[in-house]
Amino acid sequence: MKERRLVFEKSRRGRVAVEPPEVDVPQVDPEELIPEKFLRDELEGFPELSELDVVRHYTELSTLNFGVDTGFYPLGSCTMKYNPRVDEDVALLEGFSRLHPYQPEEHCQGALRLMHELASYLCEIGGMDALTLQPSAGAHGELCGLLVLSAYFKDRGERRDKLIIPDTAHGTNPASSALAGFRVVEIGSSKKGIIEPHDVERLMDENTAGIMLTNPNTLGLFEENIKDIASIVHSRGGFVYCDGANLNALMGIARLGDMGVDLVQFNLHKTFATPHGGGGPGSGPLGVKKELAPYLPLPWVEKTSDRYRLVTDAPKSIGRCRAFYGNFLVMVKAYAYIRRMGREGLKEASRMAILNANYIKERLKEDFHLPYPQTCMHECVFSDKYQQSRGVTTMDIAKRLIDYGFHPPTIYFPLVVKGAIMIEPTETESPETIDAFIDAMKSIARDARENPAILKDAPHSAPVKRVDEARASRRPVVRWHSPNDNDRG
Ligand SMILES: *Cc1c(COP(=O)(O)O)cnc(C)c1O
Numbered sequence: 180m181k182e183r184r185l186v187f188e189k190s191r192r193g194r195v196a197v198e199p200p201e202v203d204v205p206q207v208d209p210e211e212l213i214p215e216k217f218l219r220d221e222l223e224g225f226p227e228l229s230e231l232d233v234v235r236h237y238t239e240l241s242t243l244n245f246g247v248d249t250g251f252y253p254l255g256s257c258t259m260k261y262n263p264r265v266d267e268d269v270a271l272l273e274g275f276s277r278l279h280p281y282q283p284e285e286h287c288q289g290a291l292r293l294m295h296e297l298a299s300y301l302c303e304i305g306g307m308d309a310l311t312l313q314p315s316a317g318a319h320g321e322l323c324g325l326l327v328l329s330a331y332f333k334d335r336g337e338r339r340d341k342l343i344i345p346d347t348a349h350g351t352n353p354a355s356s357a358l359a360g361f362r363v364v365e366i367g368s369s370k371k372g373i374i375e376p377h378d379v380e381r382l383m384d385e386n387t388a389g390i391m392l393t394n395p396n397t398l399g400l401f402e403e404n405i406k407d408i409a410s411i412v413h414s415r416g417g418f419v420y421c422d423g424a425n426l427n428a429l430m431g432i433a434r435l436g437d438m439g440v441d442l443v444q445f446n447l448h449k450t451f452a453t454p455h456g457g458g459g460p461g462s463g464p465l466g467v468k469k470e471l472a473p474y475l476p477l478p479w480v481e482k483t484s485d486r487y488r489l490v491t492d493a494p495k496s497i498g499r500c501r502a503f504y505g506n507f508l509v510m511v512k513a514y515a516y517i518r519r520m521g522r523e524g525l526k527e528a529s530r531m532a533i534l535n536a537n538y539i540k541e542r543l544k545e546d547f548h549l550p551y552p553q554t555c556m557h558e559c560v561f562s563d564k565y566q567q568s569r570g571v572t573t574m575d576i577a578k579r580l581i582d583y584g585f586h587p588p589t590i591y592f593p594l595v596v597k598g599a600i601m602i603e604p605t606e607t608e609s610p611e612t613i614d615a616f617i618d619a620m621k622s623i624a625r626d627a628r629e630n631p632a633i634l635k636d637a638p639h640s641a642p643v644k645r646v647d648e649a650r651a652s653r654r655p656v657v658r659w660h661s662p663n664d665n666d667r668g
Contacts, residue, residue: 183239183642186226186228186233186236187224187226189226189228189232189236190224190225190226190227190228191227191228192227193227194227194228194229194232195227195229196228196229196230196232196233197230243642245586246454246456246457247259247260247261247262247454248261250584250585250586251584251585251586251604251608251612251613251615251616252456252585252586253585253586253588253602253603253604253605253616254456254586254587254588254589254603255397255399255558255560255588255589255592255601255602255603256349256397256424256425256558256589256592256601256603257449257455257456257589257603258424258425258427258446258449258450258557258603258605259455259456259586259603259605260427260532260605260606260607261605261607262452262453262454262512263452263516263519265515265519266452266453266511266512266515266516266519267512269511269512269514269515270508270511270512270515274289274290275290275293275507275508275511276508278290278507280502280503280504284487284488284489288486288487290504290507291480291487291488291489292487293510293511293514294312294480294487294504294507294510295480295481295482295487296514297312297464297510297513297514297517298310298311298312298464298479298480300514300517301445301464301466302466304426304430304431304434304445304517304525305423305426305434305435305436305440305443305445305466306434306435306436306437306438306440307435307436307443307466307467307468308436308466308467308468308469308472309466309467309468309469309471309472309475309479310464310465310466310467310475311323311464311465311475311476311479311500312462312464312479312504312505312510313464313465313476313477313499313500313501313504313505314444314462314463314464314465314476314500314501314505315460315461315462315463315501315505315506316446316448316461316462316463317351317422317423317424317444317446317449317461317463318351318354318355318463319463319500319501320423320444320445320446320463320464320465321351321352321355321391321420321422321444321463322355322358322359322500323444323465323475323476323497323500324355324420324442324443324444324465324467325342325355325356325358325359325361325391325420326359326497326500327442327465327467327471327474327475327476327497328359328388328389328418328420328442328471329359329360329361329388330474330495330497331418331470331471331474332388334474334495337416338386339385339386339387339388339416339417340360340361340362340386340388341361341362341364341384341386341387341388342356342361342362342363342364342387342388342389342390342391343364343365343366343379343382343383343387343389343390343391344356344363344364344365344366344390344391344392345365345366345367345368345374345392345393345396346365346366346367346368346593346594346595347368347372347393347396347397347398347593347594347595348391348392348393348397348422348593349393349397349422349424351422352391352393352422356391361388364382364387366378366379366382366390368396368398368595371400371551371553372396372398372400372550372551372553372595373396373400373401373402373403373404374392374402374404374408375404376404376407376408376411379408379411379412380411383411383412383415383417384415385415385416387412387415387417388417388418389412389417389418389419389420389441390408390412390417390419390420391420391421391422392405392408392419392420392421392422393421393422393424393425394421394425394429394435394438394440395425395428395429395555395556395557395558396425396593397425397592397593397601398551398555398560398593398595398596399428399536399555399556399557399558399559399560399601399603400551400553400555400556401428401556405419405438405439405440406438406439408439409438409439409440410439412439413439418441418442418471419439419440419441419442420440420441420442420443421435421440421442421443422443422444423435423443423444423445423446423450423466424444424446424449425556425557425558426445426446426449426450427449427450427528427529427532427557427605427606428529428532428533428556428557429529430450430525430526430528430529431522431523431525431526431529432526432529432530436466436468441467441468441470441471442465442466442467442468442471443465443466444463444464444465444466445463445464445465445466446461446462446463447461447462447463447464447509447510447512447513448460448461448462448509451512451513451516451517452512452513452515452516453509453512453513460506460508460509461506461509462505462506462509462510462513464505473493473494473495473496474495474496474497475496475497476496476497476498476499476500476501477490477491477492477493477496477498477499478490478491478499478504527606528606529557529606530606531606532557532603532604532605532606533555533556533557535557535604535605535606535608535613536555536556536557536558536559536602536603536604537554537555537559538613539559539602539604539613539616539617540555540559542617543561543617543620543621544561546565546620546621546624547561547562547563547565547566547600547620547624548561548562548563548564548565549561549562550562550596557603557605558601558602558603558604559601559602560593560596560599560600560601560602561599561600561602562596562597562598562599562600563576563598563600564597564598565624565627566624566627567598569627569628569631570631570635571627571631571634571635572598573590573591573598573599573600574590575627575631575634575635575637576600576620576623576627576634577590577600578634578637578638578645579623579626579633579634579637579638580619580620580623581637581638581640581641582637582638582639582640582641583619583622583623585616585619588600588601588602588603589601589602589603604616
């Protein structure tokens with residue numbers, strides 16, 4: 180394999196990319212103008228390369244990226260589906276992309292209309308009454324929702340600081356709860372992988388603000404008891420928050436609001452066509468039922484006759500949770516996506532997502548242990564139980580998939596499944612791609628039986644093999660330490 184070197188190692192003293200023309204104004208040494216404390220001396224050893232070196236270096240690095248545009252990316256819970264190019268085109272229209280947040284309302288009626296309509300589409304899809312487009316991500320939407328709950332109870336003079344969260348929850352759920360000042364009480368899921376109403380009954384008391392669940396949950400299973408659970412929670416004065424990150428299984432088929440959910444965040448970057456992964460902008464609008472609407476963050480868009488205006492003042496609102504409009508261009512993409520798909524298209528997308536996941540589940544269940552064999556929703560969860568006797572783990576399976584050209588699924592989550600392998604194919608993959616993935620998984624299962632050694636040091640084809648992940652995240656090396664000048668020639 181080709182040897183790859185850091186840009187610093189390619190550096191040659193005195194090599195330059197561009198030579199600006201001679202200046203025709205008086206020259207001053209920048210060191211005389213800039214106070215010493217602002218001068219960076221660690222730029223010592225900054226790489227010196229020709230323009231072509233720079234172009235080649237970064238072009239080559241860009242080919243090492245794995246994305247939905249380069250291959251199958253079945254990362255469970257993340258909904259890594261294809262994001263149609265037309266939505267990007269729409270977001271690039273100048274009226275949207277060059278909009279200034281301080282532009283007066285009369286100059287951006289179109290943008291306000293888009294936000295108003297998008298909010299109403301999302302309310303319709305989720306069965307909610309009011310919605311804020313402010314939050315920048317799913318977790319941010321969760322936090323806003325919980326702050327809304329907290330403001331509601333404060334307003335009524337009630338002290339409810341307990342929140343029930345299932346053991347299958349995404350880590351952001353307890354984290355958002357703690358940030359919003361709630362105490363988390365965990366509720367276990369049953370053998371069927373879902374929550375049972377009698378357990379909620381037992382935990383729900385007058386100090387409990389409500390329950391925060393995910394439907395379908397992170398095992399890819401529909402919480403069948405949600406209506407009963409909601410009526411128990413409501414009868415004790417609590418609310419039902421649904422983490423809406425898994426909405427790709429429900430669009431147009433069932434509405435969370437009709438199941439008794441009072442608050443839900445929508446992950447636009449998962450369900451509604453914005454590329455994500457790698458930290459791009461996201462958007463996590465929060466929808467709520469009428470009772471909670473006055474507490475939503477500001478600003479929100481209101482329509483009076485044929486004008487749209489931003490409401491920036493409301494007595495009960497929790498206030499701003501983000502600057503300006505939120506991640507506006509993500510909203511544009513979601514709007515374009517919903518308009519183009521239409522009611523039937525969204526429903527079809529969810530149905531295909533569910534079909535694909537069940538197809539994988541059925542075809543792989545002989546090769547990999549399937550802890551919850553019932554029909555799944557948009558994702559399925561296996562484990563490494565069958566492979567363990569050969570010393571092969573989920574990590575080995577995931578790493579080996581890289582050699583077959585696939586992004587590994589989500590692993591070791593949800594925590595209730597030991598050695599979990601969580602596969603979410605999404606609706607946008609062809610049967611051929613899904614079959615190729617299944618074949619790869621089957622041959623990995625065969626290797627685990629016959630030739631486990633090949634799995635233990637996979638991936639063989641990637642430029643980076645196995646890294647010490649704990650150390651890489653706890654003690655990342657993000658700064659180049661320049662070697663001796665001699666080394667750089
Ligand atoms: C992705 C995800 C979240 C968090 O969403 P972000 O946009 O990454 O903050 C929460 N819950 C579940 C189930 C998710 O899959």
